Amino acid sequence: xxxxxxxxxxxxxxxxxxxxxxxxxxxxxxxxxxxxxxxxxxxxxxxxxxxxxxxxxxxxxxxxxxxxxxxxxxxxxxxxxxxxxxxxxxxxxxxxxxxxxxxxxxxxxxxxxxxxxxxxxxxxxxxxxxxxxxxxxxxxxxxxxxxxxxxxxxxxxxxxxxxxxxxxxxxxxxxxxxxxxxxxxxxxxxxxxxxxxxxxxxxxxxxxxxxxxxxxxxxxxxxxxxxxxxxxxxxxxxxxxxxxxxxxxxxxxxxxxxxxxxxxxxxxxxxxxxxxxxxxxxxxxxxxxxxxxxxxxxxxxxxxxxxx
Amino acid sequence: xxxxxxxxxxxxxxxxxxxxxxxxxxxxxxxxxxxxxxxxxxxxxxxxxxxxxxxxxxxxxxxxxxxxxxxxxxxxxxxxxxxxxxxxxxxxxxxxxxxxxxxxxxxxxxxxxxxxxxxxxxxxxxxxxxxxx
Numbered sequence: 001x002x003x004x005x006x007x008x009x010x011x012x013x014x015x016x017x018x019x020x021x022x023x024x025x026x027x028x029x030x031x032x033x034x035x036x037x038x039x040x041x042x043x044x045x046x047x048x049x050x051x052x053x054x055x056x057x058x059x060x061x062x063x064x065x066x067x068x069x070x071x072x073x074x075x076x077x078x079x080x081x082x083x084x085x086x087x088x089x090x091x092x093x094x095x096x097x098x099x100x101x102x103x104x105x106x107x108x109x110x111x112x113x114x115x116x117x118x119x120x121x122x123x124x125x126x127x128x129x130x131x132x133x134x135x136x137x138x139x140x141x142x143x144x145x146x147x148x149x150x151x152x153x154x155x156x157x158x159x160x161x162x163x164x165x166x167x168x169x170x171x172x173x174x175x176x177x178x179x180x181x182x183x184x185x186x187x188x189x190x191x192x193x194x195x196x197x198x199x200x201x202x203x204x205x206x207x208x209x210x211x212x213x214x215x216x217x218x219x220x221x222x223x224x225x226x227x228x229x230x231x232x233x234x235x236x237x238x239x240x241x242x243x244x245x246x247x248x249x250x251x252x253x254x255x256x257x258x259x260x261x262x263x264x265x266x267x268x269x270x271x272x273x274x275x276x277x278x279x280x281x282x283x284x285x286x287x288x289x290x291x292x293x294x295x296x297x298x299x300x301x302x303x304x305x306x307x308x
Numbered sequence: 309x310x311x312x313x314x315x316x317x318x319x320x321x322x323x324x325x326x327x328x329x330x331x332x333x334x335x336x337x338x339x340x341x342x343x344x345x346x347x348x349x350x351x352x353x354x355x356x357x358x359x360x361x362x363x364x365x366x367x368x369x370x371x372x373x374x375x376x377x378x379x380x381x382x383x384x385x386x387x388x389x390x391x392x393x394x395x396x397x398x399x400x401x402x403x404x405x406x407x408x409x410x411x412x413x414x415x416x417x418x419x420x421x422x423x424x425x426x427x428x429x430x431x432x433x434x435x436x437x438x439x440x441x
Contacts, residue, residue: 177315181322188326195333202340209347216354225353232360235420239364243415246424250411259433264424 008103012151013088014137016124019096025103027156028163029111031121031128031137034083034091036061037109041077050078058082068164072110081107085164104160108135111154118147119154238307245269248290249303252283260300268306275301363418369441372417379409393441395419400434407433414439 009024011017014031038057044050054069061067061082072079089099108128118129120140127140127147140147213220219228242264249271253259257275275283276299283301287294292303366372373395377388384406386398402410407426414421419439427434 177319181318184319184322184326188322188329191326191329191333195329195336198333198336198340202336202343205340205343205347209343209350212351212354219354219357222350222353225350225357228357229353229360232357232364235364236360239418239420242421246411246415250408258428259426260428262424262426264421266422 010152010156011097012108012121012128013091014121014124014126016121016126017095018123021096023098023101026097026101027104027106027160028088028092028102029106029108029151030083030088031108032135033137034088035107036082037107037134038080039074039077040080044078047071047073050080054080054082070107070161072107072159079109081109088163099163102163105163106157106160110157110159111135111151114154117149118143118145119149119151120147121151241307242269245292245305248287248292249273251290252286252292252301252303254279257283257301266307268304270302270304273301273303274299364420364441366418366441369417369419373419373439376410376413376417379413380406395437395439397437397439398435400432402433402435403431404433407435410435 008027009022010027010029011020012029012031013034015033036058040053040057042053044053050071051069054071055064055067057080058067058069062084066084066086067082068085070081070083072081092099092102111128112130112133112135115128115130115135118127118138118140120127121137125140126137127143128151129136129138129143129147131138219225246262246264246269249259249262249269252273256279257273260272260274262271263269273283280296280301284294284296287301287303293305295302295304370390373390376395376397377385380399380402384399384401386400387396388398389396399410414437417439419441422438422440423436424438425434425436
C-alpha cells in the first residue's frame with residue numbers, strides 16, 4: 001500500500017456523496033454500489049485469460065456490451081469486477097465532476113486488507129465495512145463498531161485501473177468525434193482532390209508556356225523580353241509623339257496662317273507660323289487645345305517644345 | 309498526464325490530414341495563380357514584341373520608302389539616299405500641296421524621324437529629312 005501523502009484527491013463514489021467542485025485530477029474508488037464482483041478459483045495464470053472469462057462469469061451483471069470488466073489476482077484465485085462506465089460517468093457529472101479528471105481507478109474491494117475497522121463514507125451515514133472478506137456498504141448505525149474515521153484516510157492499494165472513458169473524448173463525445181473524423185476526412189479528401197486537379201492544371205499551363213517559348217527561342221528569357229519591349233516601346237512612344245506634334249502644328253496652318261519653318265530634332269521641336277492678327281487669337285486657342293506652347297513675336301507665332 | 313486513446317488519435321490524425329490537404333490545396337492554388345499570371349504576362353509581352361517589331365522593324369520598309377520618291381518630281385528632289393536602314397532626303401521647290409502629301413506619306417510610314425526641317429521661301433518649301441528604321 002502506498003501512503004496517501006502528496007497524492008491526488010481520492011473520491012469514494014457512493015450514492016449519497018455530495019457534489020464536489022474543482023478541476024484537479026482525482027483518484028476514484030468505486031464502491032460496491034457501482035460494481036458487481038465475483039470470486040473464482042479457476043486455475044488461470046494470466047490476467048488476459050481471466051479477463052476473457054469475465055463476461056461469462058458475470059453474466060448476471062447485465063449486457064456485456066455496456067459493461068467494463070476488470071480482474072485482480074487474489075491468493076490462488078481471481079476477483080472479477082464488472083461496472084458500467086456510462087453509469088459512473090453520468091453519476092460523476094451529476095455531482096459536478098468531469099470524468100476526464102479521473103486519473104486512477106480503484107475498487108473498494110482492493111481496500112479489504114486495510115479495512116479491519118469500518119470507515120465512514122464522506123457526506124453520508126453509510127460506512128464501508130468488510131463482510132466475509134467482501135467490502136460492503138452498510139448504514140453506520142447498524143454496525144457494532146462505530147467508524148471513527150473516513151474512507152479517504154485509507155492507504156491506496158498499489159494496483160490501479162484506468163477508467164475507460166469510452167463514451168467520450170474529452171471535449172467531444174464519441175459520436176461527435178466520429179462525425180468530426182468523417183467531416184475532416186471528407187473535407188481533406190475534397191481539398192486533396194482539388195489540389196491534385198489544380199496541380200495538373202498548373203502542369204498544363206507550364207507545358208503550354210514552354211511550347212510558346214520554344215516557338216520564340218530569342219524571347220525565352222524574361223529579361224530579354226523586357227529589354228526588347230522597352231526598346232520598341234520607347235521608339236513607338238517617341239515617334240507617335242513626333243507625328244502627333246507635326247499633325248497638331250499642321251492643323252494650325254491654313255491659307256491665311258502659313259508655316260515659315262518647322263524643325264524637329266532629337267531634343268524637341270520648333271515651328272514658326274506667320275498669321276494675320278485676326279487669326280492669332282483663334283490659333284492661340286487651337287494651340288492651347290492641342291497642348292502646344294505658343295508664343296507671339298510680332299506677326300509670327302512661335303511654337304516650341306521639348307521631348308520629355 | 310493522460311495518454312491519448314484510439315478515437316482521440318483518429319480525430320487528431322483526421323484533422324492533421326485535413327490541414328495537410330488544405331495546405332497542399334492552398335499551395336497548388338497559389339502556384340496555379342502565379343503560373344497563370346506569369347503565362348499571361350509572357351504571352352502579352354510576346355504579342356507586344358511581335359506587334360511592335362512588325363511595325364518598327366518592317367523588312368519591306370525600303371520598298372515602301374521608295375514610294376516617297378514617286379510623290380515628287382525629279383527636279384524637286386535634291387537627294388534621296390537610302391543606305392543601311394537610313395534615309396536621307398532633301399527636296400525643294402515644294403508647293404503646299406506637295407508638302408502635305410509628302411508629310412502625310414512620311415507620317416504613315418513606320419520610320420523613325422530623327423530630324424526634319426521645313427523652310428518656306430515665298431510660296432515654296434524646302435524639306436530635309438533624316439529617318440532610320
